[in-house]
Amino acid sequence: MEDNTATEQKPKATIESVELDEPITRGKTVIKEIQVRKPKSGALRNVSLTDLLQMQVSALTTVLPRITEPALTEAEIRELDPADLVQLGGTLVGFLVPKKTREANE
Structure with a gap:
């Protein structure tokens, strides 16, 4: 029996x-680009999905x-340019949005 766990790749976070x-x-750092990771359910705690x-x-x-x-800190988010917050x-x-809905809109 082979152990494929080493060769199997875990799905990467989107x-x-x-x-x-x-x-x-x-400080002295200028942030021009932000990486946004697909949230797991725990990152959505205490927030209404409808509000999001x-x-x-x-x-x-x-x-x-x-x-x-x-x-980003909450203070930095409050100071964002509105266009950046929308992005x-x-x-x-x-x-x-569910995958099936995204695919239907492509």
């Missing part, structure tokens, strides 16, 4: 890059720090 219109300055789908700012401010790299929120909402 990640999308978002290029910011207005970069974030963190409607891109409510308070819901996005709660979830985005949990799924961004570099991890990040749209990426997050895209992850919440």
Whole structure:
């Protein structure tokens, strides 16, 4: 009996890059691009999915720090250019849509 666990690849987390219109300055570091990871259910705790789908700012401010790299702080999210918040929120909402629905819209 063969052990295939070493050769099997775990599914990679779905990640999308978002290029910011207005970069974030963190000390001497300028952040021009944010990686957004598809959230697991735990990252969505204490947030209404309806609020996320409607891109409510308070819901996005709660979830985005949990799924961004570099991890954005709530204060940084509140200071984002509105266009950048919409881009990040749209990426997050895209992850919440079922695969079958996404495929039907392609």
